Amino acid sequence: MATSAEPSSSLSFTSSSHMSNGSNISHETLPSLEAMSLNKLSANLDQLLVGSSCDYSDADVIVEGTRVGVHRCILAARSGFFHDLFKKDKGVSEKGGGKPKYCLEDLLPYGSVGYEAFLVLLSYVYTGKLKPSPMEVSTCVDNICPHDSCRPAINFAVELMYASSIFQMPELVSPFQRRLLNFVGKALVEDVIPILVVAFHCQLSQLFAQCVDRVARSDLEIVSLEKELPHEVVENIKVLRGKSQCSDKDNTESVDPLREKRIRRIHKALDSDDVELVKLLLTESEITLDDANALHYAAAYCDPKVVNEVLGLGLADVNLQNSRGYTVLHIAAMRKEPSIIVSLLTKGACASDLTSDGQSAVSICRRLTRPKDYHAKMEQGQETNKDRICIDVLEREMRRNPMAPNASISSQTMADDLHMRLLYLENRVAFARLFFPSEAKLAMDIAHAETTSEFARLAAASKSSSGNFREVDLNETPIVQKKRLFSRMEALMKTVEMGRRYFPHCSEVLDKFMEDDLPEMLYLEKGTTEEQKIKRMRYMELKDDVQKAFNKDKAEFDRVGLSSSSSSSSQKDGVKQRARKV
Template structure:
């Protein structure tokens, strides 16, 4: 990983000492051929280890405040944080934060961050440095991706983890850490894909890192990221700088290059604004009033990237867009959809004929893009009852199953290849949908969870196996339908007992959707 080449931020020992941001650094050198640690060096190293025990040893829990990160309470010692960071010193002087038992103050990290995001693992690495003066290695489960051939030196999870640490270091006023992580991010800029430079530029703008801002702007200006995508992520003044650099570069390369038609561009943006408003009827009206087509506006790409899944469904329903169209960057609609990691859109596109085996101009398939964006922690996490489904895992599984089913597919719709008894697409939709009804239909969820765990491999293809095996599979499937029906009636009875009438339960959009999905099975 990139951070392996970075200079260590641990305590270095020299003959002179200085204080920087509350941390003491010492160097020790010997005129002889071998360096022998001094008593002072050994004492400082021991002090660092002892302070670390306050964080890692549950038997040394003398913390007097809590910082809540991703719902997890992290015990901290206010005297240590205040001595190392002027941010925390000022915070504790104000005596803000909710008080629990024994007047123990609690702070939610989201309330402390005016911008950006710092998740649990990144906060622990930051906190460890505050206590010990040593920077721990980045945890692999949150700073790498699940792509099996990625070097993890500039993939999105690796970048995002350092971005989180930069937010923490800047906001909590640790300038020595800011310097370290700025060097890491500068290293990423030259290696990363252009799209992955955007979050680096955003954090550089927030933290006012001029050198990093300049290099990011130059890198993005050289890329083929379109203006519409940039406008979704960056402030106007930065976009203007990028446009100026691009115009200058184009004039140097080809001074006779034709200018963009402003009227054509305006019509495309009107279609995109209509999609932003979820108004597909307005889209139809705009198409009828101009010579612009959905494909010319890359409307399906735009909807897959930014709009509600129902808008994507409606745009596809118009029958006017090519589901395998490539945009100016060589991305199909499916390539764009997997970057968003929304399973319902991916399944919808596959059902409508999107080809999962299509490659980008740099040789990436949809599943490789998705794997490169996914952390091992997210991929392997288990969904607890009542929680949102593991979308990262579902997206990858859906794409990989489609690749196995149809590895040489062209533009043929997968829906045309589904046999009446083939449960493949039903099960893909089931994985994505069942969690939406967990809160309202726990008994149904329990039945379906058991089915996915125990019977899914055997029932994946009903037409496979001997006639007797197929008969057994069909009988098991009918039993499953009966079990779901009984579980649904039980859930419905409990809802009625809790004071919810059947009419009121069906009037709720969420409950209606869950009821319909159970009935479809």
């Protein structure tokens, strides 16, 4: 949801015969006056949140240990949830008659909403405008990540979706559901799990159906799904997988029920921290620790001391890959537990091993870590910064042994994930060229990407509607295909990163456009009359956002002595031509 366009700075008065009740203001002026009044009201209410000189709040909401002052009359008027809450619950007052307190964690039936997400929703309640997602909690610390579907971006959108649903703000549920739907198609399948959980709890049928379909078609193991999803959701996924297997009997592998039962017993023994029982189960059957992926399971779900005890048995391959191509160290990186990572490295785990889609343990860790967590300063006596420790340990190990083995794209699923990410990056760079032609060119020059074959293909594809980066060369080996795709992705990511670094305001506009507006802007003429009207209003706001972002970045360049120029008219004409074409 974007901020509304700035109102006109002047009012027109006329002596036209179109007057009502003797007023001197024309009917044409009334909407402008109303818009001006609403914007002024919004700005005034915003001061209640951002103004530090005076605190008029009459209650505190405790979010992640931080007090947030709120005005119960505003929250009750804007949210049915808070209306009911304040009506029946007067809150917990401090000694001496202080303001009543409400702990957000106690108000939520399940899940959690972080401090930054609560502030974004609170700002919307007061002003009617949705602020951009704070970068420190909605991006990761991987420098080449486009932040279009990394876990922090998904988690923050999930928090906003959850809060909108719980706080009974239906006008926000629709755009946030659309944002999450956009994630489902391009995120790693394990990152779809939190979206599936919120869709289930918030009863979002369309989002739920797409998430279940994506997970059912994936190679995520049932044991993992049972750990992370509600029982009825897992059953739903099993039914879909059963139907798929029935329709493809030739590719169905036979499952040995006895073998599966014995593997489950080993997992249950690990859950009980009983490694002695694990040893006993191994002697009673031909199942090995590697057959049961016992180290993978322990690294994901068990206490670190259990992982150490299993490693101490000396019966498991520390660099074993599971059916999805993940080693135990990859799983430990996803959990971000330093003691497990160190134990694995001590026992010979290879930090340079790659997953089937080209991720190392440290890149997995980076893409799961928010800048807020990575840069958090720990006070004396507080728990150490685990996020930073994990990344630092893995980076040191990579520097010690930088030789990474060749990794090939082993399945069509992984290739599809790469193609989805490439499609997003190519679209983003293409729209950057459209909205901010000079800035996009400069970002590509800084990234030394203009002369690469990847951008030569991109330029050719953009000139021809038949351009298709997924064309298959039958003589191309999987390893050559992998190198080509990753080379292309690296060039695109580097350009996006340069754009973020040198043109932050322009990049914010592109972030918002790619997340929320791209599907709508491509079909301005479709939908009901009212829907078309809303789309055109958003289109006008987008043009205004483009111009403002350009002016802000240009002003910053002027301050630091950098020269940058871009034709304002070419931006507007480009956006206008694009809208006409679609």
